[in-house]
Amino acid sequence: MTGYEDVKKRLRGSIAPIITPFHEDGSIDFQTLEKLIHWHIESGSHGISVTGTTGEPSSLTVEERVQVMGIAAKAVNKQVPFVPGTGSANYEETLYLTKKAQELGADAAMVIVPYYNKPSQHALYKYFKAVAESVEIPVIIYNIPGRTAVNLEVKTMARLAKEVPNIIGAKESNKDFEHVNRVLLECGRDFLLYSGIELLCYPMLAIGGAGYISATANVEPKKVADVYNAWNEGDITRAINLHYELMPLNDVLFKDTNPAPLKAALGMMHKIKPVLRMPMDLPTKQLQDEIRQVLKMYVELPEEAGTL
Template identity: 75%
Template sequence: MSKGYEEIKQKLRGSICPVITPFKENYEIDFEKQSELIEFQLENGTHGISVTGTSGEPSSLTVEERVQVMENAMETINGRVPFAPGTGSVNHDETVYLTKKAQEMGADAAMVIVPYYNKPNQHGLYKHFKTVADSVDIPIIIYNIPGRTALNMEVSTMARLVKDCPNIVGVKEANKNFEHVNRVLLNCGRDFLLYSGIELLCYPMLAIGGAGSISATANVEPKKVADMHNAWEKGDIKKVQDLHFELMNLNDVLFKDTNPAPSKAALGMMGKINPTLRLPMDLPSKALQDEIRQTLKQYNIEASYEI
């Protein structure tokens, strides 16, 4: 690993918020609101920013819009925290293009999802990621989310990629199989950056040597999510445990419908965005909206806006 990668690896830790993509009522991207959401994150201690990951509805965006969202985020962040946009796609050439764009605009890393729907075999998966990694010099974070992609990157494939691609530095594991997660660090190296994409595993992954989390819940409660990592760094295990359990009800309600619909509903109730999603995504049911509002009140989060 080159010195450059080692330096950024030390920075790419803690709570990296996968910021949602706000839309106006006419479904156009609301770049002003996007910038406000990023400022909200930074004011509350979030350690890094990602956009156009799952929470950012990338499949609802054109390739050009994804570039625009990344550029707006990059400009808003202005070097204050690391920036690692999602650049993956079901389409290989799009993935290469978007990852190159991330490098061109100065992103600190790129997060590349395991391709969804087409279910390549492990060798195809290896070739896809190796080609993407070889096309750029910035660090690559693999995004493994079997529940969305219908495909799991096996530990042996990940370890092979880490061996052959010096800039593949980490993985976001939205994987409920905790045995798999343990074997990732065993086989990819204890310095491999392991991020939790499963909210209830944020603390357990830290306990085995994880680098942090990329949690949708941070969109709604950024301070508590960031504080968990701050407490871990200080060795305050009791506080980490307390925050782990304190966040559980919010984590649960924000995933009772497909992400990011509940998070957008919550942010709408908080008055931070117009909670519009592009079809086929839609807001949660009225019953779940009521549950989200009540849960926000339990966390002393102002939720007085109608959506």
């Protein structure tokens, strides 16, 4: 396997995890998905991801996930790195989706720690090793213990990073920042570490992280990307200012389970039809009102942006 160094140089910054837009009847709105991806690229997002947590993958069939990845790959068209989420709680599905990502020309596949099953650390090692060795593209491990009920421990991550050449990084949606620091220490400073926690996006850069995969980019792609741009250009003051400027938006978008507040916000912005598949649903009217007030600090809302 070769070519990972070039990929690792490109997989930096704000990799935007795009929502999956639906029509009113719950079917996937592929046309809007394409428009969202074009908007993100024009706004400066450094990469595109689909079918991660923000994309409601567990509410999609396997066939729908392949369709979303295919449409996204065409829309991205190699303009920026493309990193679809390909993991599930089912091993065979994960293998199938990860191989499909490779066929579609993805730059890397993001594979979540299997949820619900609560595997041991030894089992997680075997799982990620097998998935990564089934493809030639790089694999980014997605560790989100708040959703999966199991944490991929630092020693396990380090073993995978050292023994499996195409495991090149991890998205850490882990509020334990000591854990995150130790991942870089044990996996090596060239390991690509991304924050999946909005308030840790800037701090992740400060300790040597590669960037972040932040749901907030769906609403403010330019500002979220500019945190990395400012840091990369050495304008630390601007990066810190943007970090704090985004904080009210980050806070309100996570007052209900992601992506419910996010889809409400995008509905208010007339970017999508604010539809989620059950068991998810839109936030309460009270939270919608709060989202609307916070949104006005960042974007100009249409006058008719009322209760959804």
